[in-house]
Amino acid sequence: MIENDSKLSIEKSASGRRALVFNARNKNGIKIPQHLLRDTEPLLPELSELEVIRHYTLLSHKNFSLDANFYPLGSCTMKYNPRINEIVSSLKNFEDLHPLSDDACAQGTLELLYHLEKALCEICAMDATTLTPAAGAHGEFTGAAIVKAYFENKGEKQRVQIVIPDSAHGTNPATSSMLGFETVEIKSNEKGQIDIETLKKALSERTAMLMLTIPNTLGIFEADIEKIVSIAHNSGVVVYMDGANMNALIGILKPGDMGIDLMHLNMHKTFSTPHGGGGPGAGAICVKKYLEPFLPVPRVIKEKGMFRTKSDCPLSIGKIKSFFGNTAVLIKSYAYILSHSNDSLSEISKNAIINANYLLKKLGKLYPPHNREYCMHECVLSCPEELLKNQVRTLDVAKRLLDFGLHAPTVYFPLIVKEALMIEPTETESKETLDAFIQAMQKIYEEGKYHPETLKKAPINLATKRMDETFAARNPDLRWESKKTCSSKV
Amino acid sequence: MYSANTKEDQTSMLKEIGVSSFEELIRQIPEKFLNPAFKFNDKALDEMQILKRFEELASKNTPPLNFVGAGAYERYVPAAVKYISQRGEFLTAYTPYQAEASQGLLQTIYEYQSLVCALFEMDVSNASLYDGATSLAEAVKAAVRITGKKEIICSNLLNPEYEKTIRTYVNGSCLITKLNSPNGVCETNTLNEKLESGNIACVIVQNPNFLGIIEDMPKISEITRSKGVLFIACADPVSLGLLKPPGAYEADFAVGEGQSLGLPLNFGGPYLGIFTCKKKYLRQMPGRIVGMTKDKEGKRGFVLTIQAREQHIRRNRASSNICSNEALCALMAGIYLTLLGPKGLRELALLNHNNALAALDKLTKNQKIKLRFARPFFNEFVVDLGTETSLLRKKILKEENIDIGLPLGFMGEEFRNCLLVCATETKNEEDFERLAGALEKNL
Numbered sequence: 001m002i003e004n005d006s007k008l009s010i011e012k013s014a015s016g017r018r019a020l021v022f023n024a025r026n027k028n029g030i031k032i033p034q035h036l037l038r039d040t041e042p043l044l045p046e047l048s049e050l051e052v053i054r055h056y057t058l059l060s061h062k063n064f065s066l067d068a069n070f071y072p073l074g075s076c077t078m079k080y081n082p083r084i085n086e087i088v089s090s091l092k093n094f095e096d097l098h099p100l101s102d103d104a105c106a107q108g109t110l111e112l113l114y115h116l117e118k119a120l121c122e123i124c125a126m127d128a129t130t131l132t133p134a135a136g137a138h139g140e141f142t143g144a145a146i147v148k149a150y151f152e153n154k155g156e157k158q159r160v161q162i163v164i165p166d167s168a169h170g171t172n173p174a175t176s177s178m179l180g181f182e183t184v185e186i187k188s189n190e191k192g193q194i195d196i197e198t199l200k201k202a203l204s205e206r207t208a209m210l211m212l213t214i215p216n217t218l219g220i221f222e223a224d225i226e227k228i229v230s231i232a233h234n235s236g237v238v239v240y241m242d243g244a245n246m247n248a249l250i251g252i253l254k255p256g257d258m259g260i261d262l263m264h265l266n267m268h269k270t271f272s273t274p275h276g277g278g279g280p281g282a283g284a285i286c287v288k289k290y291l292e293p294f295l296p297v298p299r300v301i302k303e304k305g306m307f308r309t310k311s312d313c314p315l316s317i318g319k320i321k322s323f324f325g326n327t328a329v330l331i332k333s334y335a336y337i338l339s340h341s342n343d344s345l346s347e348i349s350k351n352a353i354i355n356a357n358y359l360l361k362k363l364g365k366l367y368p369p370h371n372r373e374y375c376m377h378e379c380v381l382s383c384p385e386e387l388l389k390n391q392v393r394t395l396d397v398a399k400r401l402l403d404f405g406l407h408a409p410t411v412y413f414p415l416i417v418k419e420a421l422m423i424e425p426t427e428t429e430s431k432e433t434l435d436a437f438i439q440a441m442q443k444i445y446e447e448g449k450y451h452p453e454t455l456k457k458a459p460i461n462l463a464t465k466r467m468d469e470t471f472a473a474r475n476p477d478l479r480w481e482s483k484k485t486c487s488s489k490v
Numbered sequence: 491m492y493s494a495n496t497k498e499d500q501t502s503m504l505k506e507i508g509v510s511s512f513e514e515l516i517r518q519i520p521e522k523f524l525n526p527a528f529k530f531n532d533k534a535l536d537e538m539q540i541l542k543r544f545e546e547l548a549s550k551n552t553p554p555l556n557f558v559g560a561g562a563y564e565r566y567v568p569a570a571v572k573y574i575s576q577r578g579e580f581l582t583a584y585t586p587y588q589a590e591a592s593q594g595l596l597q598t599i600y601e602y603q604s605l606v607c608a609l610f611e612m613d614v615s616n617a618s619l620y621d622g623a624t625s626l627a628e629a630v631k632a633a634v635r636i637t638g639k640k641e642i643i644c645s646n647l648l649n650p651e652y653e654k655t656i657r658t659y660v661n662g663s664c665l666i667t668k669l670n671s672p673n674g675v676c677e678t679n680t681l682n683e684k685l686e687s688g689n690i691a692c693v694i695v696q697n698p699n700f701l702g703i704i705e706d707m708p709k710i711s712e713i714t715r716s717k718g719v720l721f722i723a724c725a726d727p728v729s730l731g732l733l734k735p736p737g738a739y740e741a742d743f744a745v746g747e748g749q750s751l752g753l754p755l756n757f758g759g760p761y762l763g764i765f766t767c768k769k770k771y772l773r774q775m776p777g778r779i780v781g782m783t784k785d786k787e788g789k790r791g792f793v794l795t796i797q798a799r800e801q802h803i804r805r806n807r808a809s810s811n812i813c814s815n816e817a818l819c820a821l822m823a824g825i826y827l828t829l830l831g832p833k834g835l836r837e838l839a840l841l842n843h844n845n846a847l848a849a850l851d852k853l854t855k856n857q858k859i860k861l862r863f864a865r866p867f868f869n870e871f872v873v874d875l876g877t878e879t880s881l882l883r884k885k886i887l888k889e890e891n892i893d894i895g896l897p898l899g900f901m902g903e904e905f906r907n908c909l910l911v912c913a914t915e916t917k918n919e920e921d922f923e924r925l926a927g928a929l930e931k932n933l
Contacts, residue, residue: 006593006790009601009828020568020829022837022915028847030732030840032866036704038734041832043608052828053570056598060579063594067578073587080492081582084537088544090754093551099758100558100896102887108550109757119530134620134759135814137801145658174801174811178631179661183806223518252516253523268814272492276818277595278585278617278778280760283814296658319654322561322623322747324758335544338535342528344491350512351493351500357515358503374507374515402591410587413802430494431503459590465785467589472783472795476772478614479604 005062005463009055010480013045019052043482062463064407066275070433072359074378074410074422075169075217077247077269082339085272085332094331099323103308109327110307113300116334117284120265123337123345124243125256126286130295132325136244139264139283140175140211145317146262146287146294147209147238148179153294153315156236159208163237165194167217167414172242181208188416192218192371194228203235213242214255217414217422219356219375221248229259238262238291246270247426248353248377251346262287267326270348271333282329296320351427352377355434359423362438366445370417378424380417387448392455394419397444399466400458404440491534554893555921557849559870559912560700561622561649562758563728563750566916568829571752575822585778585817589793590785596792599780599817602824609730609827609835610744611737612766617778618820619763619812622747623652626694626724627659628765628810629743632774633692633720634664635809641665641689643719645676647699650900652724656694664691674703674863674872676710685717692742696724697733701910702846702870703863708739715740727751727764727823729868731839736766743767752826753819762819773799776810838915842869845913845922852922853911858933862908870912872898875933879909882932890928 030037047055064071071078088094097106117129133139144162151159162176163184176183186202189195193216203210210232215221222228232239241255241263247270249255255263267273268281275281287295297316298309309324340348353376360369360379367381383394398408398421410422425434447454459465495503500512509515516524535543556564575581579594586592586599599617606615619625630642642660644653646668657666667684669676676695684690693714697705707723714721723741725733728750736744748762749755767775773796781795801808830838846869853859853873862872875882879897886894895911913922 006597008597008604010604013831018831018833019570020834022834022841024837024841025848025918026840026844028844028851030843031847032704032732032843032868035708036706036734036866037732038730038738040611040738042611042730042735042835044605044830044832044835045828046831046833047828049570049829052825053574055828056574056825057577059594059597060574060577061594062597063579063583064588064591065579066582066584069591071584073584076584078584082492084540086576086581088541088548091544091548093548093553095754095756096553096564097551097757098553098556098558098564098755098893099562100560101553101556101757101893102884104884104887105552105554105893106757107552108547111550112544112547122528122530125526134624134816135812137811137813138620138624141811145661148661169813170801170803170805170808171811171813173806174804174808177806177808178659178811180663221516221518223520226520251528252525253519254526257523257526266814274581274818275584275814276816277580277583277592277598277821278817279814280620280816280819281814318658319623319651320658321621321655322649322651322758322761323621326759327757328754329760331544335540338531338540338543339491339537341531341534344534345528346525347491347493351495353515354495354500354503354507354512357507361507373518374509376516398588399590402588407584407591408588427493427495431499433494462590464590464593464789464791465787467785467791467793468783469589469793469795472781472793473797475783476796477782478772478779478795479600479607 005058008480009045009047010483012047012051013483015046017046017048019047019049069405069407070429070437071407072409072423072425074424075244077424077426079272079426080428081272081274082336085335088335089328089331107307110300112331112334114302114307116330117300119337120284120286123250124263124286125254127289128292128295129284129286131284131330132296132320133283133285134321134326135279135281136264136266136283137171139285140171141178142285142296142320143240143262143264144175144179146291149294149317150291151208158206161207162209162211163202163207164211167192167416168213169244172211192220193222196224196227199228200231203232203237207235207237209238209240211240211242213245215245215248215376218370218380219378220371221376225258244269245377248349250349252349262291267329267333272336273329273332280326280329282326298324348427355425355427355429358434359425363441366442367421378422381421382417383419390448390452392448392452394421396455396458400444400455401440402459403461406437406440552891554887554891555924556893557895557911557925558893560896560910561651561747562755563914564755564916565750565752565914567752567754570829571822571825574825575818580821586794593792596780598821598824600782600792602820603780605824605827606764606766609727610766611735612744613769614772615766616775617780618816619765619777620816621761621763622745623655625745625763625765626652627656628776629722629745630656630692631659632771633722636771636774637691637720639689639691641667641687642691643667643669643684643693645669645671645695645699647671647701648694648696649700674701674865675705678709678713681713685719690719692720692722694722698726698729698868701872702867703865704733704868707734711739711741728839728842731835732843748819748823751823753822760816760819762816762823774809777812777815841915845917846871849911849913849922852926856930869914870910872908872910874907875909876907878906886928886932892925892928894925
């Protein structure tokens with residue numbers, strides 16, 4: 001049975017009902033040959049404007065969000081998205097600007113982007129920045145393309161490998177493949193860090209790049225970072241930093257100072273722009289001077305007091321998307337940066353680290369931590385043995401958290417930790433919220449030990465019960481095909 | 491400053507953690523790297539100052555009366571689109587990994603996929619990619635994977651931004667051959683010859699093409715597919731209110747720039763990569779896909795599905811590295827299409843077409859202005875002004891704050907007097923009057 005509240009818009013449709021109307025001014029008719037015209041009406045819903053608003057408003061009620069719920073997804077940095085940033089990025093003169101406008105019309109936006117690039121260079125101790133990548137993974141793609149172009153220009157085409165620790169995000173090896181590199185995965189040691197001897201063996205004259213996530217996905221800073229970077233550099237290898245976890249470092253350390261050659265930043269993580277249910281983000285790439293000629297176009301430059309875009313860069317990797325980057329997202333991130341000063345920037349990472357360690361300390365007693373020492377901005381725990389013994393798994397713990405109005409942490413990642421729960425509270429959560437989360441986790445532990453069936457059934461309090469993902473994968477139903485029956489399978 | 495902890499909180503938490511200072515928590519970091527000096531902002535701005543600073547910056551932009559399209563189109567953004575997409579429940583959610591807590595968002599994505607499939611008449615759509623150009627590049631990569639062939643034929647009237655993006659994405663691993671269009675549309679005879687090579691993965695044609703002209707897509711698709719080569723159509727979604735959709739001519743992949751569906755220009759982004767294909771290529775699709783399923787009580791529900799294609803599962807064997815997409819833009823496009831319905835969409839497309847016809851009519855009253863190609867177009871067309879257009883554009887911009895269109899000199903000598911002019915629903919007779927007047931004065 002289909003409950004009223006999960007009806008699709010198409011199922012609410014009534015022939016002839018209208019919402020948005022454009023008054024016709026069609027005196028010229030259609031001057032297109034009949035055989036190139038559409039001959040069937042597309043199957044779009046017909047609703048009144050109120051019905052559209054109500055449909056989407058009711059859907060919004062069926063959704064956890066950072067505004068309403070603690071959302072401690074590890075690696076995702078779900079920090080508060082300041083509303084002033086939404087206001088300023090949607091100022092009319094920003095929104096109405098066409099990307100192919102003459103630079104003279106775009107002086108405000110170009111000035112902003114120019115200064116944002118400079119600020120990111122300063123925050124990371126890098127020399128040049130491109131703001132064109134649309135997301136973190138798009139930044140990785142851009143970075144790998146830059147390194148490829150650099151070695152081709154240098155005449156070292158034999159460098160076809162990228163070395164990546166096994167704790168890395170899936171995007172790292174996927175990026176490597178997209179550009180035709182071979183991925184060489186290196187095993188982390190028992191502490192979850194890079195083993196120097198393993199690294200040495202993996203690097204050769206065939207290595208182009210070493211991709212590091214700092215701190216790594218276990219929330220640990222590579223204590224041997226100096227040695228690691230110097231070993232890579234001695235082999236002529238470029239060191240890339242995946243900056244997804246920059247919220248742990250911002251204001252207390254500049255990656256460029258450690259010898260990082262290039263890195264990406266996720267504006268939708270560290271720099272507070274909203275995740276929007278999966279995007280849009282923005283993924284700036286910051287590089288050292290020697291890699292600047294390879295940055296994608298267009299660049300933003302200042303010349304004779306004017307800001308302009310520049311595309312005639314002979315060594316550039318070219319275009320990575322149409323036009324410019326995700327400008328509206330970038331504007332938000334610049335507003336966030338300006339709400340901090342030189343001195344207060346470190347408050348971000350400092351509080352993020354305190355919050356994560358507080359959770360580690362309090363939860364580590366029940367949920368075994370991967371790492372008994374202190375963590376950076378996130379910690380990785382596992383589902384306790386006592387619970388596993390009762391057939392309760394990490395997934396069940398996660399689903400039960402939803403019943404308490406708390407979003408689950410990232411689960412089953414990093415892959416090298418069994419039954420992982422990866423928790424990143426961020427600096428914008430209060431101690432009271434963390435305490436409520438701790439209490440819920442303690443209660444779940446008790447339930448798992450004495451009433452495991454409660455966890456297996458979770459979520460219990462939500463309108464929707466546990467979803468059948470296997471059914472979805474085996475019977476793909478990926479769109480409506482008619483107004484009435486929506487169960488016909490692709 | 492958005493941190494929640496007070497000084498007292500910090501102290502008590504550090505005490506509970508069991509350290510006497512914050513520094514103990516980060517002792518793995520070599521000391522010499524710690525606490526560098528910054529110089530990006532002497533004083534943090536408060537909220538009021540931020541608003542003022544950004545209003546000042548925005549006022550330095552001077553958006554003109556704009557007749558440039560060329561892949562990004564000035565659209566009216568309906569109030570309901572803005573209103574709903576700014577709701578915190580959508581704006582501040584993450585990717586719906588926890589399905590039970592994300593049913594609203596998942597359903598909006600399922601509906602977006604349905605709306606796009608209906609519009610394009612294609613079998614399946616993903617949840618979005620970054621923009622039209624990257625969608626096309628991903629389609630090309632999928633075609634190369636499917637066929638195992640390494641040559642790509644691409645219309646020379648594909649948006650140059652897209653062609654450049656494809657080049658970066660294939661990064662030297664494929665040969666790209668251009669198909670000439672001396673008469674403003676693809677030459678099908680040449681296509682036939684080029685297809686003889688036997689090593690072609692796919693043919694890419696954009697409709698309307700970069701010059702705004704409507705291609706004979708059914709014919710091109712037929713020729714391409716009859717040689718066993720995959721056909722990739724790149725279509726403007728609003729034009730599909732009038733034009734034959736890619737599914738009707740059996741395109742294997744159909745992509746497009748979703749910015750047209752009610753998104754602001756925003757100087758290039760965020761936009762929306764529409765990606766659709768035939769169902770047999772589902773498992774080669776990049777990005778997220780939402781499917782309908784049921785919960786354990788049998789009630790309808792939605793989940794992310796067919797995830798074995800994706801980077802977080804398949805790592806270096808994934809179909810793409812994409813993780814973050816343009817979900818909120820897809821939500822906006824979905825609301826937009828839901829508001830329009832089939833009638834509204836047709837009205838909108840007709841209005842665009844008629845505005846472009848009206849603009850052309852007004853311009854060609856001037857004997858010096860000629861339509862460059864006598865071919866059907868949608869909402870964009872090329873005129874020859876009899877004089878070099880890029881200086882003229884700057885001059886009229888400066889004097890009248892009108893952007894007359896995109897000068898096409900970069901396409902070659904034969905286009906140096908040409909201008910690509912676009913008129914969407916946002917323009918009216920008065921605007922065309924101003925454009926014609928400004929050109930009259932300067933020609």
